Amino acid sequence: MTAPIKYDEIPMQEKFIIMEELWENMTHNAEDNGFTPQWHLDVLVNREKNIKNSESSFSDLESAKRRLQKLT
Numbered sequence: 373m374t375a376p377i378k379y380d381e382i383p384m385q386e387k388f389i390i391m392e393e394l395w396e397n398m399t400h401n402a403e404d405n406g407f408t409p410q411w412h413l414d415v416l417v418n419r420e421k422n423i424k425n426s427e428s429s430f431s432d433l434e435s436a437k438r439r440l441q442k443l444t
Contacts, residue, residue: 379387398407422428431439 382390401407419428
C-alpha cells in the first residue's frame with residue numbers, strides 16, 4: 373500500500389516539477405489508453421490540414437485580446 377502524499381508539505385516549485393513530469397509521462401501513451409477521445413484527434417488532424425493548405429489564419433496575442441475584449 374502506498375503512503376498518502378502530504379501535498380501541503382511539498383514546496384510549490386517541486387509541485388510544478390512533479391506536475392510537469394506527470395503530464396509528460398501521460399502524453400506518451402494518451403492515445404493508446406483512450407485518454408484522448410477520437411473526436412479530439414479528428415479536430416487536430418483537420419486543423420493541421422487547414423494549416424498546410426493555408427486555410428487557417430493566425431493572430432498575435434495582443435490582437436486576439438483586443439478582439440475578445442470587444443465581445444464583452
